[in-house]
Amino acid sequence: MKKLINKPEDVVKEELEGLALAYPDIVKVHFDPDYVYRADAPVKGKVALISGGGSGHEPMHGGLVGLGMLDGACPGQVFTSPTPDQMLEAAKMVHGGAGVLYIVKNYTGDVMNFEMAADMARSEGIRVLSILIDDDTAVKDSTWTAGRRGVGTTVLAEKIVGAAAEKGYDLKKLADLCRKVNINGRSMGMALTSCTVPMAGKPTFDLPEDEMEIGVGIHGEPGRERMSLKTADEITEMLALSIIDDPAYSRTVRELDEEKGEWVDVTLEDPPFKAGDQVLAFVNNMGGSAAVELPIIYRKLHEICEKKGLKIVRNLIGPYITSLEMQGCSITLLKMDDELLELWDAPVKTIGMRWGI
Amino acid sequence: MAITTVDVLNCLRQMADVIHENKEYLTDLDSAIGDADHGINMDRGFQAILKKLPSVEDKDAGTILKTAGMALVSSVGGAAGPLYGTAFMQAGMAIAGKYELEAEDLLAILDAALKGVIMRGRANLADKTMVDAITPAVNVIREALGNGAGTVEVLEQAAAAAKKGMKDTIPMLAKKGRASYLGERSIGHQDPGATSSYLLINTMAEMARVKE
Numbered sequence: 001m002k003k004l005i006n007k008p009e010d011v012v013k014e015e016l017e018g019l020a021l022a023y024p025d026i027v028k029v030h031f032d033p034d035y036v037y038r039a040d041a042p043v044k045g046k047v048a049l050i051s052g053g054g055s056g057h058e059p060m061h062g063g064l065v066g067l068g069m070l071d072g073a074c075p076g077q078v079f080t081s082p083t084p085d086q087m088l089e090a091a092k093m094v095h096g097g098a099g100v101l102y103i104v105k106n107y108t109g110d111v112m113n114f115e116m117a118a119d120m121a122r123s124e125g126i127r128v129l130s131i132l133i134d135d136d137t138a139v140k141d142s143t144w145t146a147g148r149r150g151v152g153t154t155v156l157a158e159k160i161v162g163a164a165a166e167k168g169y170d171l172k173k174l175a176d177l178c179r180k181v182n183i184n185g186r187s188m189g190m191a192l193t194s195c196t197v198p199m200a201g202k203p204t205f206d207l208p209e210d211e212m213e214i215g216v217g218i219h220g221e222p223g224r225e226r227m228s229l230k231t232a233d234e235i236t237e238m239l240a241l242s243i244i245d246d247p248a249y250s251r252t253v254r255e256l257d258e259e260k261g262e263w264v265d266v267t268l269e270d271p272p273f274k275a276g277d278q279v280l281a282f283v284n285n286m287g288g289s290a291a292v293e294l295p296i297i298y299r300k301l302h303e304i305c306e307k308k309g310l311k312i313v314r315n316l317i318g319p320y321i322t323s324l325e326m327q328g329c330s331i332t333l334l335k336m337d338d339e340l341l342e343l344w345d346a347p348v349k350t351i352g353m354r355w356g357i
Numbered sequence: 358m359a360i361t362t363v364d365v366l367n368c369l370r371q372m373a374d375v376i377h378e379n380k381e382y383l384t385d386l387d388s389a390i391g392d393a394d395h396g397i398n399m400d401r402g403f404q405a406i407l408k409k410l411p412s413v414e415d416k417d418a419g420t421i422l423k424t425a426g427m428a429l430v431s432s433v434g435g436a437a438g439p440l441y442g443t444a445f446m447q448a449g450m451a452i453a454g455k456y457e458l459e460a461e462d463l464l465a466i467l468d469a470a471l472k473g474v475i476m477r478g479r480a481n482l483a484d485k486t487m488v489d490a491i492t493p494a495v496n497v498i499r500e501a502l503g504n505g506a507g508t509v510e511v512l513e514q515a516a517a518a519a520k521k522g523m524k525d526t527i528p529m530l531a532k533k534g535r536a537s538y539l540g541e542r543s544i545g546h547q548d549p550g551a552t553s554s555y556l557l558i559n560t561m562a563e564m565a566r567v568k569e
């Protein structure tokens with residue numbers, strides 16, 4: 001293992017210490033339990049947004065904390081969900097009296113830890129709602145798996161819902177908006193290499209020079225299928241078509257029902273894309289691909305979208321939801337409307353994303 | 358043979374040793390069908406338990422197990438944190454107030470632990486999870502108690518059943534947790550969570566054997 005680290009067990013702690021020193025005008029960091037929060041938190045009267053998950057996906061989530069985006073982020077160990085006490089303490093620190101929305105990526109660990117945290121926060125009198133992001137089309141069905149994973153759409157949801165919170169949406173409206181972004185966004189990722197979890201010290205899987213994994217998540221795990229290496233155009237086509245041609249996707253998720261005061265099963269259906277849709281196209285670097293490669297992916301994606309009658313109205317290109325130093329990329333398409341466009345364009349000031357300010 | 362709170366404390370310390378020794382093994386299993394962190398997660402959790410034990414040395418067995426569960430919840434993260442954390446907390450609740458445990462209490466402990474895992478993770482049998490190791494252990498304890506078995510025998514049978522349950526996960530197709538994303542590719546690998554469950558139950562049996 002070759003990494004710019006000191007001790008493997010100190011990676012997350014020292015990263016957080018560095019962020020706190022480098023960006024004091026944007027974030028503060030609390031240790032034990034660990035969480036990153038907005039420097040000006042709590043913002044009175046605003047719904048507070050909190051997300052979190054394993055580390056190793058930087059800038060997500062700590063780098064997405066700040067004006068117009070998250071109020072708090074709970075980093076776990078690398079690729080390991082954080083713990084409920086982090087999420088609870090973060091909620092207590094950032095909530096400004098208008099409630100807290102947890103944005104949770106659909107991984108068993110994240111889901112269970114956030115569920116425990118939401119119950120704990122509510123028993124301490126904090127209003128909480130929780131919305132899942134499950135947008136990874138690599139996962140075909142939800143009956144035989146833990147359901148689609150939360151990937152690229154998470155970044156877009158945090159930006160859009162964050163802007164809406166800043167605008168004064170209430171908790172219920174924000175939860176509805178977050179759900180809307182989730183069902184209108186879809187992603188697909190691929191890997192050219194594996195990656196090495198610092199504490200494990202060796203790559204999670206072996207991937208020969210001439211092969212790649214299609215349908216990977218963001219944890220260095222093997223994907224749906226291994227195949228021989230292809231060109232950027234061919235890879236882009238595979239990823240894009242698996243998103244654009246994906247049929248309606250239906251699954252049951254658990255959400256907090258405020259009136260009943262308990263978790264209830266909710267059935268959600270993602271409508272498929274259709275010609276005439278306006279989309280945001282997000283080409284994400286898994287962390288280890290050279291920046292020169294991403295526009296090559298975007299170029300082909302643009303052509304495919306045009307051919308399919310999808311109009312790209314906004315884009316985002318770069319490393320936003322990474323998988324350590326993995327080489328590879330993911331594509332996310334999000335169907336846009338006027339509300340989402342306005343919120344996307346709204347000012348944001350975080351470590352990883354900044355505009356309009 | 359009654360199990361005392363000193364035995365419970367020792368058992369937890371021994372569990373921490375066993376998990377520490379198997380940290381790489383569990384992580385390797387998890388890199389085949391997961392994200393290569395299960396051993397690391399479990400080790401972090403049991404080290405956290407060790408730190409908490411001095412504060413409950415004079416408490417009842419229920420409080421000791423509940424405290425261990427809380428230490429797991431607040432230190433492990435991942436899927437294993439809430440699952441094992443809930444298991445230990447529920448187990449502690451099932452023997453609340455007791456300073457000495459008999460064979461029946463072992464059933465109460467493991468049954469409550471299993472119910473806790475299922476409540477939290479909603480896994481079914483044969484989903485290729487820790488449920489597949491704990492369920493046969495609970496069933497066999499219930500049977501052995503009916504036949505009048507004592508503590509050691511009960512736990513030895515439980516460990517054997519958990520071991521078989523763990524091995525039985527190899528041909529299974531994962532339907533819960535991270536491994537489920539691999540579909541057919543999850544077949545042929547032993548589930549890391551079922552393995553750690555076996556290791557923990559086996560440690561209980563060893564504790565009883567040594568004491569006898």
Ligand SMILES: Nc1ncnc2c1ncn2[C@@H]1O[C@H](COP(=O)(O)OP(=O)(O)OP(=O)(O)O)[C@@H](O)[C@H]1O
Binds near residue numbers: 436478480485488
């Ligand atoms: N729903 C579930 N019910 C019971 N056991 C489960 C469930 N989901 C996963 N597991 C168990 O958890 C084990 C994996 O635990 P681990 O500590 O590696 O968490 P993880 O899934 O990697 O979490 P994270 O994704 O947050 O890192 C699996 O081997 C399996 O036995």
Ligand SMILES: [Mg+2]
Binds near residue numbers: 391394435535
């Ligand atoms: Mg794991």
